[in-house]
Amino acid sequence: MTEAAPTPAPLLYPRVLLKISGEALMGDTSFGLHPPTVARIAAEVKRVHDLGVELCLVIGGGNIFRGLQGSAQGMERASADYMGMLATVMNALGMQSALEELGVQTRVISAIPMDQICEPYIRRRAIRHLEKGRVVIFAAGTGNPYFTTDTAATLRAMEMNCGAIMKGTQVDGVYTADPKTTPDAKRYDRISYDEVLIKNLKVMDASAIALARDNNLPLIIFSLHQSGGFAEVLSGRGKFTIVEQS
Template sequence: MPEPEKVVYKRVMLKISGEALMGDQGYGLHPPTVERIAREVQSVQEMGVEICMVIGGGNIFRGLQGSAQGMERTTADYMGMLATVMNALAMQAALEGLKIHTRVISAITMNEVAEPYIRRRAVRHLEKKRICIFAAGTGNPYFTTDTAATLRASEMACEAIFKGTKVDGVYDKDPNKHDDAKRYETITYDEVLAQHLGVMDASAIALARENSLPIIVFSLDEPGGFRAILDGTGTSTTVVA
């Protein structure tokens, strides 16, 4: 078996949106896209990196959107959490199709489809080189999957959060609308909050800041993008103190 490559981070959290799984469709899951992302994750695991994942549920149901349409917010948020479990199971199936041992760990108890969240057990899975996909957010309404990813990353002693998006970093304005948009190499947590740059929600940024957890924003649409950041050749923005 080849020696693992030298990488900056040994244990990371990959946070992606539910929309990332729907490909060019307007909703739902696009199996070829799910498989492509699974292969990206596989390429990083082969470097010897331990990987946690959190996937949003916006491709199926978004709690805030349901709330805006008159649904009671708590109910809408729980429905959103269940959507994240569906996405986690889809990603698990794709990863296990690549012969990668994977565990879906849910903050809401549903023993027939996922393990309950027990921190020590999850850490042990990571030590055994299994990929842990944390589903159902924090298990509480009013918290986003961004906050859940930051919380789990802190609990698992991850060294960084990798936020996969459609652009290769954080810009001062939308690069799809403005040709003169400037990408930051690094930016502070406080600058992200002050400028409302939308990297993650405010509570997630604050939690990352309190735990000195860097957030690395990169393009998940770029083939090999996840691996390239870890081997030092990719383009990204790092959010730090």
């Protein structure tokens, strides 16, 4: 008598937005894209996509150019921010290429029109792509200077009716301090938006946290470096921190 296959764990959310930093694509290099790292992250995305999750991404541009740093060095802030937005388009195209190498249909949608390489942002079209099983990568932030990709991710997650924002980071959740420099730092399993803001825990920028709080959008912080970790978190397993209403 053969044993029945184990029943897969139910998914926490049928549609999510994954937010990752541009620096996550650098691997061990100091600048730009590291193709093996991009391929590894794409494989994690494919694993979740294969579970039937409707998935969209926002990727930062800090591995190429960061607007705030340019502004601090004397550049006009709006121009520096637009340069940072263009960096996110480059990262989005790199991730699209890696995903399509794995057979995952992908669309890059830019808040700044550039019809030769990606689609313009039209909310209903983006939702339709998700319903058809395509991974949607939102690029160029909100299309406006002075807003970070954290805020863009929160905005797009709400517009797409996502159940949560999944933020892949260097560590497996939110800690009382940086666990790399403070070995006895404690990890939170759950924490409120207000506590994140009051304690300045740097989960996302304050505008993004406040926007998520006001719209009751959960934030789930997990490690992007553990193989299969993204899929495990979506099944309610593994280590992660959920930021939600108290």
